[in-house]
Amino acid sequence: MQKKYIPQEFEKEIYQLWEKSDFFNPDKLPGTRKNKYCVTIPPPNVTGSLHMGHALNNTIQDILIRYHRMQGDKTLWLPGTDHAGIATQNVVEKKLAQEGLSRHQLGREKFTEKVWEWKKEYGDIILKQLKKLGYSCDWSRLRFTLDQQYAQAVLKAFIHYHQKGYIYRGPRIVNWCPRCETAISDIEIKYQERKGRLWYIKYPLKNNPKKFITIATTRPETMLGDTAIAVNPRDKKYKELINQKAIVPLVEREIPIIKHHLVKSDFGTGALKITPAHDQTDWQIGKDHQLPVINVIGPQGKMTKEAGIYADLSALEAREKIIEELTKKELLVKTEEYQHQISLCDRCSSPIEPQISTQWFVKMKELAQPAIKSVQENKIKIIPSRYKKIYLNWMENIEDWCISRQLWWGHQLPVWFCQNQKEKYIVAAEAPQACPYCQKCKMQQSADVLDTWFSSALWPFATLGWPQKTKDLQEYYPTSLLSTARDILYLWVARMIFSGFEFLEDIPFKKVYIHGTILTIDGKRMSKSLKTGIDPLNFVEKYGADATRLGIILQANRDQQEIRFDERTILAARNFINKLWNISRFVEMMDPSNSENKKIKKPTIADQWILSRLNNLIKEVGPQIENNNLSSAAKDIYEFVWHDFADWYLEISKFQKENSSLEAQTYAILRLVLKECLKMLHPFIPFVTETINLQLNEIKKKDYARLLIIAPWPEVEFSQINKTTEKKFTELKELVSEIRKWRKEKEINPKEIVSLPSQFQKSFASFSGEEKKIIQNLAKLQ
């Protein structure tokens, strides 16, 4: 072995070796493997680069995958990427904007071509990056959510929902992003606290134009679309005004004053102006009272014709003009500073403009039922358990899912419209031959695409071949685990669960693990726009992939919600690996004959101790990994390797082997302990352990059967665990430390051999002859 640990020199080569061995592919794994273990990767978006979240999440998965492969399971980690509709469309639009182009200038066909070009360029980059981190995905099964086969699954799903009557279409008030020019679902919105204003505006009463009803609003521009004023039924202030009429200033429209329980009498003036076209609550109230709907703000955020003289102004411009006009007419009572939350598009951060628009929805109430039950009954186990409640709360109050998007990048709806009767349509996978309504038109497919999560909801089974009844589907569904970040619990996890039940009548995975969110060391969110993001590949270059993996895992405690990422932990991991490297060199140097199976005849006290510690460790680590306690497992192995094996046993072995009758045995134990440690460490730091394994055992590169990646996981030998020995050895170590401390205080040269001072005599006498020798050697005593 080389003197220095330089990961960059072998990591690439080792990855190629694994790929050549084909062991990432479960069909090529040796031996009979009865148990299946399968994870379908959360498909990264084709938008761009790898971030710390990917590194954490995929390291977790790779550790579990490698562990199960070593356990003898038929193990599949299925990789893929997501077309990520709105996200990808936006990045490509941004890129075009730099060239001074818009998607509208290109047209739909040209634009989607550009997106495909982007996908080809960037889609594979992220996969290459994943390989750098050593992830052992079966690349022969790579999927993309816009693959032909995958598209079939998406169509099938839509048609299925339609046939069951779960899909409906209609005008509704939806969250509209005026920048992306599409509807988005409730959970694609984020909120931001912003300073705003609350304007108090007088609406004259029809009967008595000198009297007024005053309302408070944050959005005066929407008043042009007002069709009522509502007050709380119990509000005594307005009792006499109910059922009277008021006049909307500027547009001079006559509107009723109505009562509705959703109006809070303690907010503003207790009177609420109702604009059904531009507000969720107002829409609801409008529906209850069958109010007319007047659309005054268009899809691009500009005022419509209905806004009269304000038409074509942006909403903000209109607001200023309206305020100006109201002031002139002395209808503006007052203005208050007001801190409130506004909703923004999750993808482009534009303020959401609620809009009436015709969209497609999936009815959720029934679909949610088995998804609720399965989690309640722990058929799907959620870790950490606190997310179970969060999930259930959402599922139990679920709203219908708006699945149509006015985007160009995605799965087009399998819906065909009659050209003559515009509202008539049929649902079909392929273009219909003839129109069943007018018999003569060529039916036209809906321009809308599906919410990107509609397709990713099918991920755990569409990747395995559904709707075909493939062997993979049979073997690997339900999958074993879904590991992810908490921000897509509703967006993705929940939807996979009800989809799984709907299409396969079974859970999609047995376990959901939700890992912590990685923050900067001072607790800030990592994000590109804030320039607080860190590229994990920087660490790969600096410290190697293994150190990066281990360093991340060491700080990702199981139930932790946030991880303040500390680069020093990666450094610590690198140092640990360096230690492991040198332990291996020591073992190699001590035992150049490289012969295995040397019999351990009569283990010394030190042998017994290290074997007891080792087996104790094996006993702990397996369950920790299975319970997703990866950081604890890593810490325990780290502790053992460094502070039991290297610090004590290795040092003892140096003089134990001088006894010729013990020499072979000492070598054998060194090798054995190292070998078991390499195996247990392999899931965490696969490159270096595989390299050491190759070099230490002089394995030929084509001898795939001897690779560590398929080595059997260590088994506990309970007979070797001996707590009495361990306790005695702990006392021994303590005495050695005390003597060393004494030596230091007395400033005795470390090399000098001295006689045991009297204060330690009594303690020393309690040890056996064999133990005394160890103490004498380690403490440099006569």
Next chain:
RNA sequence: GGGCUCGUGGUUCAGUGGUAGAACGCUUCGUUGACAUCGAAGAGGUCGAAGGUUCAAUUCCUUCCGGGCCCACCA
């Protein structure tokens, strides 16, 4: 408004109903052939605050203070 979560040595974090732990940093000593990406020894914390339960609380309960997050139709 409701809910979740965190607050432990300089920093990042473990941990437990009964004398507080790790890593990094710091101090002192050390270049004996595994390793200075190291070894040995050490300093450093009234475990956010106040109450309560208990023989005993950092650990359980309540309240408060201070971070972070999620949900909700206060315009």
